[in-house]
Amino acid sequence: MTKKKKIVVKIGSSLLANEDNLTLRYAFMNGLMSDLAKLQKDGHDIILTSSGSVALGLNMVGKRPEDAGILDKQAAAACGQPLLMNAYRQVASEYELDVAQMLVTVEDMEDRRRFLNIKNTMMKLFENDILPIINENDSVATRDLRVGDNDRLSAKVAQMIQADLLIILTSVEGLYDRDPSDPEAKFIAEVEDVTDHLESTTGISDLGSGGMLTKMLAANMAQNAGCETIIGEGIIERPLSSLLANERRYTRCLVTGETASPLKIWLSNRLQVSGTLVVSNAVADAVIAGDCGISRGDVISIQGEFTKGDVLHVYNEDGVEMARGLTNFSSEEIMLLARNLDMPVESVIGYKTKSDVVGAENILVLEDNHLLLDAPEDDQKLVVPV
Ligand SMILES: Nc1ncnc2c1ncn2[C@@H]1O[C@H](COP(=O)(O)OP(=O)(O)O)[C@@H](O)[C@H]1O
Numbered sequence: 001m002t003k004k005k006k007i008v009v010k011i012g013s014s015l016l017a018n019e020d021n022l023t024l025r026y027a028f029m030n031g032l033m034s035d036l037a038k039l040q041k042d043g044h045d046i047i048l049t050s051s052g053s054v055a056l057g058l059n060m061v062g063k064r065p066e067d068a069g070i071l072d073k074q075a076a077a078a079c080g081q082p083l084l085m086n087a088y089r090q091v092a093s094e095y096e097l098d099v100a101q102m103l104v105t106v107e108d109m110e111d112r113r114r115f116l117n118i119k120n121t122m123m124k125l126f127e128n129d130i131l132p133i134i135n136e137n138d139s140v141a142t143r144d145l146r147v148g149d150n151d152r153l154s155a156k157v158a159q160m161i162q163a164d165l166l167i168i169l170t171s172v173e174g175l176y177d178r179d180p181s182d183p184e185a186k187f188i189a190e191v192e193d194v195t196d197h198l199e200s201t202t203g204i205s206d207l208g209s210g211g212m213l214t215k216m217l218a219a220n221m222a223q224n225a226g227c228e229t230i231i232g233e234g235i236i237e238r239p240l241s242s243l244l245a246n247e248r249r250y251t252r253c254l255v256t257g258e259t260a261s262p263l264k265i266w267l268s269n270r271l272q273v274s275g276t277l278v279v280s281n282a283v284a285d286a287v288i289a290g291d292c293g294i295s296r297g298d299v300i301s302i303q304g305e306f307t308k309g310d311v312l313h314v315y316n317e318d319g320v321e322m323a324r325g326l327t328n329f330s331s332e333e334i335m336l337l338a339r340n341l342d343m344p345v346e347s348v349i350g351y352k353t354k355s356d357v358v359g360a361e362n363i364l365v366l367e368d369n370h371l372l373l374d375a376p377e378d379d380q381k382l383v384v385p386v
């Protein structure tokens, strides 16, 4: 690679911890750090997303992966994270590489200000040639507000920094047409549409969290942001340089469609959506075609209490979620505006502002987006007609 690139590298638990005794695989970490240090010296900006805190902390809480509950895992993460970082720091120092830890939650990534703070911190670390090592803050994240797997967390990071490449290192050589434990499984070298591979990727290893399925979803998130994903095996002497030099096979998930704007990408991967707007099928079709925003006259009903700037689901009349968008008004204001269509916006709500409920520039159409979390199934049952 000659051009300076932004690269996110994701390491799975199965690479960092021995499955039998749940101790650290120093040899793997050593090879990884050697490669990362070289990439950094070549001028690339690198971020490492590393799993392993739960697997490495389980011994301390006296559990095995198969019988640990959510609280055991949260406690194990608190025990294992310092072990993991200590090992990274020690090994990295042998390659004269400085490392920094960043633990994030979904809420951090979804609050626009905190999201930008995380991004700015990463940029500052790059400027100082320090390698950021990211993990989800498992001990504080609540069950319904977890990314839950570092595949998608690393894709969120790739979107955040507008990375050129996401490399996911794991326990298998890449994607197969079925679980690779099946001797008939065939290797897939290139993926364009991840939709073709969502059903064949459900199994996971004993230590992993999301399996190949979340790697496909992560690849889709990266695709939307114009970032190519490479999925390859990690337990190899030079795990990154051998991949990048094409010395062995791996799966490439190509960027195919158009790249969405950074704001739309941020919108598309939110777990927290505050409410719902229902619009007619005709309006939904026009929104999908990119022709218009949603005006107050378009809103048939709303659900939830939300404020200006929140993200909303947009359903058509058949109860299908078509889009997501940032609202310019609170739920109360939309009710008032929709019930007083003949009055100017300013005289209904008492201040001057944009007139669209959701502007066209703030709408993300969901087609071809495999979101982190689908809309709650019973959302549409709770709607209030305006
Ligand atoms: N179609 C498939 N192609 C490749 N791997 C698959 C597929 N279906 C299931 N898997 C499983 O996904 C596992 C990798 O995911 P995971 O265990 O979560 O690893 P990691 O800890 O690296 O994230 C492999 O061990 C493999 O058994």
Ligand SMILES: N[C@@H](CCC(=O)OP(=O)(O)O)C(=O)O
Pocket (backbone or CB within 6 Å): 011, 012, 013, 014, 050, 051, 052, 053, 054, 055, 077, 135, 136, 138, 148, 149, 150, 151, 207, 208, 209, 210, 211
């Ligand atoms: N945050 C967790 C890892 C979650 C996860 O995604 O694990 P994996 O599927 O092994 O990458 C940890 O540090 O153990």
